[in-house]
Amino acid sequence: PLDADIHQALWLSYNEIMQRKSDFRSPLVKDCLDDYLAGKRYSLDILRN
Structure with a gap:
């Protein structure tokens, strides 16, 4: 697994x-x-690295 804490x-x-x-x-x-759940959605374009 990618994360040992996820079972x-x-x-x-x-x-x-x-x-x-x-x-x-x-x-x-x-x-x-x-x-x-409140409907808030954002474009992935707001993410940068």
Whole structure:
């Protein structure tokens, strides 16, 4: 695996995800999910390296 801390992939509802908030690596996980559910979308052109 690319990340040793990832043990499996799950399909979860929003409520199921929120029940696992203690497993989040960062508070940004919730922020990004909420943004997506609110319809916020950005072009990949905004990313640079």
